[in-house]
Amino acid sequence: MEAIFNHLSRDSSIGESHKNALRLHFDRLLKLERGAGQVCDQSGSLDSDPERTASRSADFSGRSPKRNQVEPALSLLRIIGTLSMRVSLHAFGLWVMAVLLVSVVIAASGCSSTERTEHRLQADREAYDVIAERNVDPRWHTADYSIEIDPRSRYFDPYDPDRPPMPQDDPASNQYMHMVDGMKGWKHWLDNGVRDELENPAWRKALAEYVEVGADGSVKLNIDSALQLAYVHSPSHQNQLETLYLSALDVTTERFRLDTQFFGGYDARYVHDGSLKNDRLTVGADPVLQAKRRFATAGELLVGFANSFVVEFTGSGANFASSLVNFSFIQPLLRGAGRDVALEQLTFVERALLADLRAYHQYRQGFYTRVAIGELGVAGPQRGGGGTAIAVFGGQGTVSGYIGLLQQLQQIRNTEDSLSLQLRTLSQLEAHLDGGVIDLVQVDQFRQSIENERAFLLQNRNGLELALDNYKMGTLGLPPDLPIELDDSLIHQFQLVARQATAIQDSITELQDRVGELPDDVGVEPIRQVLTDALKLVEPIQLQLDDVKADLARMEEAVPAREQTMVDVERKLFQRDREQLREGLAGLKQQFAEARAKLKTLRDELAEDTRDATVRGNVVLLGDILRLVQGSILVQARARLEAVTVETIELRSQNAFKIALASRMDFMNGRAALVDSWRLIQFDADALQSVLNVTADGDIRTARNNPVSFSDSTRNLRLGLEFDAPFTRLLERNNYRQSLIDYQRSRRDFIRSHDSLHLGLRGLLRQIEQLRTDLEIQRRAVAIAIRRVDLTRAALYAPVRPPQPGQRPAQFGPTAARDLLTALSALLNTQNNFMSVWLNYHAARMRLARELGIMMLDHDGSWIDHPIPNSSLDKSSDSDKSRLKELLLPPAVPTEWIDLADRLPQEPDALPPVAIETSDGPVESRPIESNPSGDLPNGPPRIQKDTIGDKNATNNLTHEDDLAKRAKRVIRLRDGLIESDVRQEELIMETDHVD
Known part of the structure; x- marks a missing residue:
C-alpha cells in the first residue's frame, strides 16, 4: 500500500487535496490491518485462564470491526472515483485494480475468531428468539432454556468455543496432518494449542456448591441431589437441549429462504x-x-x-x-x-419446533422417572418430527434407578441381619452340642447355611457396587470412581429390625461368652466387672423400648389409612393385633424393670461365699435379658410392618385414557404429525400438474x-x-402414490398408538391394584414369618429336663435346626418381598402420573406428588372433583391471547354438514357428543355435488374450489382432528354428570 501511495503522490495530475485525503484513508486502513492482526494473535493463543479468555472474547465480540474497516475503504473508493474523472483511465487503471483489491481484502478480512463468534452469537439469538415464540404456553413452558453447558459440569469446555485447542491426537494418524501423499499439510493446526484433558478439570471441586459432600469426598445422594447431578452432567439431557436448538435453526433457515x-x-x-x-x-x-x-x-x-x-x-x-x-x-x-x-417447508419446521418443545417438556417428566426408577418412558425431541407411531408404557415395569439402589441396599441389610441372627443361634447350638442335646448333623446344617448366606451376601454387595457404577455413569453422567453415599431415608420404614437392637444382642452374646469362659476358681472382681458391663446395657435397652413405643404410636397414626381398604372382619383382627402389641410392650417393660433390679442385686450382694450363685444367676439373667431384647425386636418389627401404607388409586381405565389423550404431549404431537402426513398429499399432488x-x-x-x-x-x-404439458410425470406419480400410502400408514399407526396407550394404562392400573393387594398379602406373610422365627427360636431356649442317672440327656427334635433355618429364610424373603411390592407400587404411581401426562415438576425438575383423582366421583367430595378438573385442564390461557383473539376475524362455530354417500345412502357428518371425533362410515367417501347448492354464486367460488375446500373439511372430520381442549371439556362434563 505504501508503494501505491508513493506512486500516486508523484502523479502531477492529482491535486494536493486528493493526495492528503488518500494519505489519511491509507493510514486508517493500515492501522486497522495491524489492529486486526494483533487481535487475531491474542484470540488465537491458548490462554491458561479460561475466564480471562472468555472475558476478552466477549469484549471483542461487542465491537464491529467490519464496519470500522468498510467505512474508510468506501471513503477511499469515493476519492478514487473522483480521481478517475480527472486522470486518464489508461494510466490509472492498474492502480484502480490494486486499490480495489487492497480495500476489499482489508474490508472483508479481520479476525476470523471474531467473525466466528459473531456468527455463533447471531445464530444463538435467532434460535432462542424462535423458541421463545412458542415457549409462552404454560402447558409446555420451559424456563431458562439454553444449550450452554453448566460451568460446573464435567463436560463443560473452558476454552474459546470458536477456536478450541486441538485434542490429543493419535501419533500415527497425526503425521498425515503435516504430510500427506508427499505434500505438506496446513501449518496452522497447532495455532490454538493442544489440550491435555477432555473433561472440565474443575468439576470435582465444584460439587460442594450444589450437593452435599462428606469429609471423605463422597457425595450424599438422594433423589433431589441425583436429579441435580443429572441435570448438570447428563450427556443425554444435553443432547435433548441441542436437538431442540437444531430444530430452531431449521426454522431460521426456512424463514431465511422466504x-x-x-x-x-x-x-x-x-x-x-x-x-x-x-x-x-x-x-x-x-x-x-x-x-x-x-x-x-x-x-x-x-x-x-x-x-x-x-x-x-x-x-x-x-x-x-x-x-x-x-x-x-x-x-x-x-x-x-x-x-x-x-410455505410447506416453513410450515413443517415451524410445527416440528413446536412438537420438539412439547417433547422436551415431556422428556423432563421421563428424565425424573429415569433418575428415580431407571425408566425414561418417553421419546424426547426429534429433529424433523416424531411421527404417529408413539412408544408408550407396556403395562409392566420394574424398579431400578435410585430407588432400585435403595432396594438392593436394604436387601443387603436384611441379609446381614439374618446372618447375624444365625451366627448368634449357632453359638447356642454349639453349646447344646457340647451338652449332648442336639446332634452334629443339625449343627453342620446350620453352619453350611451360614456359609451360603455369607457367599450370597458377598454377591449382593458386589452387585450393588456394580449397579452404583452403572448408575453414576449411565444416568448421572459421572465417572464410576466417584464415591457415593446413599441417603436411605426412603427405606427406613423397611428396617424392621433396628440396628441398635442388633448391637445390643451382640453385646449380650459377648457377655455370655465371657461368663462361660470364667474358670471355676475365678475371683470376685472378674465377676463384678461382668455385672458392671451388663448394667451398662440398661440405658441402650431402655432407649430400644422407647423406640418401640414410638413405633407403636406411628402405627396408630396409620390406622385410618389402613382401615379404609378393610372390611369389618379385617378391622377387628387389626384392632386385636394392635392391642396384643401394646400388651406385649407393657410386659417387656415389666420384665426389664425386674431384670434391672435383679442385676443390681447380684452386683451389690456379690461376695466370696456367693460367687458361684452369682455366676449361675448372671447366666440365667443374661439369657432373660437377651430374650427380652428379642421380644422387643419382634414387637417393633410388627409395629413398623403395620405402619407402612400406600395411597389408594381408584381410576377407571376409560377415564385414564381420556386424561392421557388430553394431557400427553406426544399425542398432541402425534395429531400434528398425522396432519403433516396428510398435508403431503396436496404437496405431492401439485407436482402432477402442468x-x-x-x-x-x-x-x-x-x-x-x-x-x-x-x-x-x-x-x-x-x-x-x-x-x-404433463406428459412425463412418472416420478411425480410415484411420489404422489407413496404420499397416499404414507398417510394411511400414519393413520393406522396413530390408531395403534391409541390402542397401545389404552392397553398400557389398563395394564398399569391392574398392576397398581395387584400391588396394593399383594402388599397386604406380603404384610401378613412377614407377620407369620416373625412368629415362626419366635417359636422355633424359643424351642432352642426352652430348658432341657435333667437326665436321670445313667441316661443320656434328652435331645431336641431331629428337625429343630432345619425348622429355624426355614423360618429365618422365610423371614428374609418376605421382608424383601414386602419392600419390593411397596417400592413397585411407589414406582407405579410415579409411572402413572407420567403416562397420564399430569406429572407436575417444580423449577428444579422434581416431582410434585399430587394425589391422583379417583374416578368414582359420585362418592367423592367436591374437592376431589375440583382436583380432577385442575389436572384435566391446562393452565390458564394468558389474557393477552384472549385480547388478541377478540381482535381477529370471527369464524363460524361449527362446520356445515357435508353429505357423504355410502352403501346406505347419503349421511351427514358432523361432530356430535356421541361421536366427538367425527368418524365416518367405512368406505371411500364421495362428496355429492347437489349439497353445494347455490352458495358458489354468492361467494364467487368455482365449483372446483368449493369442492376442494369441503373435501379438506371432510377429511379433517373423518380423521378425528379434534383439539385436546375439546376432549378435556367432554371429560369434565362426564365427571360433573356421573351416574
Missing part, C-alpha cells in the same frame, strides 16, 4: 492474449449488488445492479465504462404455485461510456408465458 436476500461483490480481471489482441483490464461485477425474494405465493423476484470498467493497455487504448440495472420475476400458476407449496409460469424481466443500461448515465432508450421489458 426473506429478502442480498448479495454483492466486485471483480478485477487482467487479460493478456498475446500480440494479436489488446491487453484488457476489467474492473466490476455482474452483479455488483443483487436482491432476491421468494414470495408466499411461490413467486420469485430478482433485482440486480452491475457495473464494469474496461481498460485496454495496447492498441488504441480505448476505455469503456457501463452499468446495468435489471430485474426478473417468475410466478407459477399451476405446478409449484400457491401457498400450499411455497407447468404454467408467468415471467417478466427487464433492464436499463447506461450510454455514452458513462457508468451513471442511464437512458430511456436503453431500457428493455420482456413478458412471457411458459407452459409444459
Whole structure:
C-alpha cells in the first residue's frame, strides 16, 4: 500500500487535496490491518485462564470491526472515483485494480475468531428468539432454556468455543496432518494449542456448591441431589437441549429462504492474449449488488445492479465504462404455485419446533422417572418430527434407578441381619452340642447355611457396587470412581429390625461368652466387672423400648389409612393385633424393670461365699435379658410392618385414557404429525400438474461510456408465458402414490398408538391394584414369618429336663435346626418381598402420573406428588372433583391471547354438514357428543355435488374450489382432528354428570 501511495503522490495530475485525503484513508486502513492482526494473535493463543479468555472474547465480540474497516475503504473508493474523472483511465487503471483489491481484502478480512463468534452469537439469538415464540404456553413452558453447558459440569469446555485447542491426537494418524501423499499439510493446526484433558478439570471441586459432600469426598445422594447431578452432567439431557436448538435453526433457515436476500461483490480481471489482441483490464461485477425474494405465493423476484470498467493497455487504448440495472420475476400458476407449496417447508419446521418443545417438556417428566426408577418412558425431541407411531408404557415395569439402589441396599441389610441372627443361634447350638442335646448333623446344617448366606451376601454387595457404577455413569453422567453415599431415608420404614437392637444382642452374646469362659476358681472382681458391663446395657435397652413405643404410636397414626381398604372382619383382627402389641410392650417393660433390679442385686450382694450363685444367676439373667431384647425386636418389627401404607388409586381405565389423550404431549404431537402426513398429499399432488409460469424481466443500461448515465432508450421489458404439458410425470406419480400410502400408514399407526396407550394404562392400573393387594398379602406373610422365627427360636431356649442317672440327656427334635433355618429364610424373603411390592407400587404411581401426562415438576425438575383423582366421583367430595378438573385442564390461557383473539376475524362455530354417500345412502357428518371425533362410515367417501347448492354464486367460488375446500373439511372430520381442549371439556362434563 505504501508503494501505491508513493506512486500516486508523484502523479502531477492529482491535486494536493486528493493526495492528503488518500494519505489519511491509507493510514486508517493500515492501522486497522495491524489492529486486526494483533487481535487475531491474542484470540488465537491458548490462554491458561479460561475466564480471562472468555472475558476478552466477549469484549471483542461487542465491537464491529467490519464496519470500522468498510467505512474508510468506501471513503477511499469515493476519492478514487473522483480521481478517475480527472486522470486518464489508461494510466490509472492498474492502480484502480490494486486499490480495489487492497480495500476489499482489508474490508472483508479481520479476525476470523471474531467473525466466528459473531456468527455463533447471531445464530444463538435467532434460535432462542424462535423458541421463545412458542415457549409462552404454560402447558409446555420451559424456563431458562439454553444449550450452554453448566460451568460446573464435567463436560463443560473452558476454552474459546470458536477456536478450541486441538485434542490429543493419535501419533500415527497425526503425521498425515503435516504430510500427506508427499505434500505438506496446513501449518496452522497447532495455532490454538493442544489440550491435555477432555473433561472440565474443575468439576470435582465444584460439587460442594450444589450437593452435599462428606469429609471423605463422597457425595450424599438422594433423589433431589441425583436429579441435580443429572441435570448438570447428563450427556443425554444435553443432547435433548441441542436437538431442540437444531430444530430452531431449521426454522431460521426456512424463514431465511422466504426473506429478502442480498448479495454483492466486485471483480478485477487482467487479460493478456498475446500480440494479436489488446491487453484488457476489467474492473466490476455482474452483479455488483443483487436482491432476491421468494414470495408466499411461490413467486420469485430478482433485482440486480452491475457495473464494469474496461481498460485496454495496447492498441488504441480505448476505455469503456457501463452499468446495468435489471430485474426478473417468475410466478407459477399451476405446478409449484400457491401457498400450499411455497410455505410447506416453513410450515413443517415451524410445527416440528413446536412438537420438539412439547417433547422436551415431556422428556423432563421421563428424565425424573429415569433418575428415580431407571425408566425414561418417553421419546424426547426429534429433529424433523416424531411421527404417529408413539412408544408408550407396556403395562409392566420394574424398579431400578435410585430407588432400585435403595432396594438392593436394604436387601443387603436384611441379609446381614439374618446372618447375624444365625451366627448368634449357632453359638447356642454349639453349646447344646457340647451338652449332648442336639446332634452334629443339625449343627453342620446350620453352619453350611451360614456359609451360603455369607457367599450370597458377598454377591449382593458386589452387585450393588456394580449397579452404583452403572448408575453414576449411565444416568448421572459421572465417572464410576466417584464415591457415593446413599441417603436411605426412603427405606427406613423397611428396617424392621433396628440396628441398635442388633448391637445390643451382640453385646449380650459377648457377655455370655465371657461368663462361660470364667474358670471355676475365678475371683470376685472378674465377676463384678461382668455385672458392671451388663448394667451398662440398661440405658441402650431402655432407649430400644422407647423406640418401640414410638413405633407403636406411628402405627396408630396409620390406622385410618389402613382401615379404609378393610372390611369389618379385617378391622377387628387389626384392632386385636394392635392391642396384643401394646400388651406385649407393657410386659417387656415389666420384665426389664425386674431384670434391672435383679442385676443390681447380684452386683451389690456379690461376695466370696456367693460367687458361684452369682455366676449361675448372671447366666440365667443374661439369657432373660437377651430374650427380652428379642421380644422387643419382634414387637417393633410388627409395629413398623403395620405402619407402612400406600395411597389408594381408584381410576377407571376409560377415564385414564381420556386424561392421557388430553394431557400427553406426544399425542398432541402425534395429531400434528398425522396432519403433516396428510398435508403431503396436496404437496405431492401439485407436482402432477402442468407447468404454467408467468415471467417478466427487464433492464436499463447506461450510454455514452458513462457508468451513471442511464437512458430511456436503453431500457428493455420482456413478458412471457411458459407452459409444459404433463406428459412425463412418472416420478411425480410415484411420489404422489407413496404420499397416499404414507398417510394411511400414519393413520393406522396413530390408531395403534391409541390402542397401545389404552392397553398400557389398563395394564398399569391392574398392576397398581395387584400391588396394593399383594402388599397386604406380603404384610401378613412377614407377620407369620416373625412368629415362626419366635417359636422355633424359643424351642432352642426352652430348658432341657435333667437326665436321670445313667441316661443320656434328652435331645431336641431331629428337625429343630432345619425348622429355624426355614423360618429365618422365610423371614428374609418376605421382608424383601414386602419392600419390593411397596417400592413397585411407589414406582407405579410415579409411572402413572407420567403416562397420564399430569406429572407436575417444580423449577428444579422434581416431582410434585399430587394425589391422583379417583374416578368414582359420585362418592367423592367436591374437592376431589375440583382436583380432577385442575389436572384435566391446562393452565390458564394468558389474557393477552384472549385480547388478541377478540381482535381477529370471527369464524363460524361449527362446520356445515357435508353429505357423504355410502352403501346406505347419503349421511351427514358432523361432530356430535356421541361421536366427538367425527368418524365416518367405512368406505371411500364421495362428496355429492347437489349439497353445494347455490352458495358458489354468492361467494364467487368455482365449483372446483368449493369442492376442494369441503373435501379438506371432510377429511379433517373423518380423521378425528379434534383439539385436546375439546376432549378435556367432554371429560369434565362426564365427571360433573356421573351416574
